[in-house]
Amino acid sequence: MSHPHPELSAPPALADHGLRVTAFGGLGEIGRNMTAFEHQGRLLIVDCGVLFPEDHQPGVDLVLPDWSSISDRLDTVEALVLTHGHEDHIGATPYLLRERGDIPLVGSELTLALLGSKLREHRLRETVHHVVKEGDRMSFGPFELEFVAVNHSIPDALAVAIRTSAGTVLHTGDFKMDQLPLDGRITDLRAFARLGEEGVDLFLTDSTNAETPGFTPTEKAITPVIDQVFRESKQRIIVACFASHIHRVQQVLDAAYAHERQVAWVGRSMVRNMGIARDLGYLRVPPNTVVEAKQLADLPAERQVLISTGSQGEPMSALSRIAQRNHHFVHIEEGDTVLLASSLIPGNENAVYRVINGLSRWGARVVHKGNAMVHVSGHASAGELLYCYNIVKPRNVLPVHGEIRHMLANAELARMTGVENVVVAQDGMVVDLVDGVAEIVGKVDCGYVYVDGSSVGDVTESDLKDRRILGEEGFVSVIVVLDSVTGKVASGPEIHARGNAIDAASLQEVKPAIIEALDRAVAEGNTDTYALQQTVRRVVGRWVSSTHRRRPMIIPVVLES
Structure with missing residues (x-):
């Protein structure tokens, strides 16, 4: 098994028949996912996301991938493929398009719709985009792409198979194997098996839950818990979740309809994303269920539901302002119920507990992952990863999307199933696939790029x-x-x-x-x-x-x- 080497030199020239893989983010961290594939002098990029700052990065708004090593070669980029619509996979795209505005964008209908609203916010014109779905095939230069349905915590997620003359790569994106998904769209293991039969030379796999044994629970396991919260609550219910978690919002809408409550969105990103999801048919809104937020004041408390952003304790989010009692129209009252329907992102614990304490101080009942099953992960656990390795049978494995401990655990799973060559790399490390063998050949400069207000990359x-x-x-x-x-x-x-x-x-x-x-x-x-x-x-x-x-x-x- 290949481990990271801290003292690597610049990579040599790529062999004519080789494929080069360089991650500019997402290896050694959960966020800012971006990977470049190089073949025959052309580039294909998969994902372009952000990382949200931690306490030791004061004043920073976002952290971007560092693609400086290819900045002078952006004219060779054939396309940017986006596996799904989460911020850690699409959020940095506007900053990349500022450097070359005509890069073709490839992704599913929902993914590109969410990105489109972001580009409009940045006042960027929409470039050429290709809406794809599972089963579709497209070619960009020397890269032939095939898209595979995967299940995740946002609809319309895709894995991508990349065929080149140097070999075939399968990139899972973020995925899990929920067998009872809310939208009925399961991870297409038949396609994984078919690709395995054809031969997968390099398998890039989601590492986030590689340390968690067994299988990730199904989303449907949460439905009875949400129903119980609605049944027991006598006053207003406030639900906080990610603005992209359409499945969770669907569960809340269905519970509200069953208990004769009305729902309003709170938070700009929540309003925007749910509008997009509803218009495209990914969110089914029961009749007479959703109203404008300020209209809820005309209803009795026992019929009100607010779905808000701020599940990670973000200081300027709607929920944080509600907890501090300085939201302009939502005022927490004793007896209200607040449901935090999300996981805790590492590093956000103190901020989340600060919000929970603030809400509790005003007499609210706070239901969260620590005291009820109100969230399941969107990532495959160890049992699911083992299953995938056994059906894909890849020649080489490159764990992606995770902290170093997650990637090492994922590497060990691959080795247990008989994969002989497992490459554990970190951001900036260059992996070449030549003659069917993947290995680390060098390193490019790859630091953090900070966004501070309108400044990009100026903060050191x-x-x-x-x-x-x-x-x-x-x-x-x-x-x-x-x-x-x-x-x-x-x-x-x-x-x-x-x-x-x-x-x-x-x-x-x-x-x-x-x-x-x-x-x-x-x-x-x-x-x-x-x-x-x-x-x-x-x-x-x-x-x-x-x-x-x-x-x-x-x-x-x-x-x-």
């Missing part, structure tokens, strides 16, 4: 380090004016501290040390302003560290009069 790790210091330690500013003739301190030092509980009286103690250090530096011939600022920074830094046990950001300014 150094900037984030500064933000963390400011957030945790505050800052101290020092302004000193020197006489341009004598070099002596003419005014100041004027010192201010913010965010670190260092009082103004205490700051007076360090002034003599600053003046003494500057006089000594000038006497030694150091008149460069930057050097003098560094002198001030060192003096103040040592004093704050020894006196207050803190390491704030120190901002010195030295001026001449």
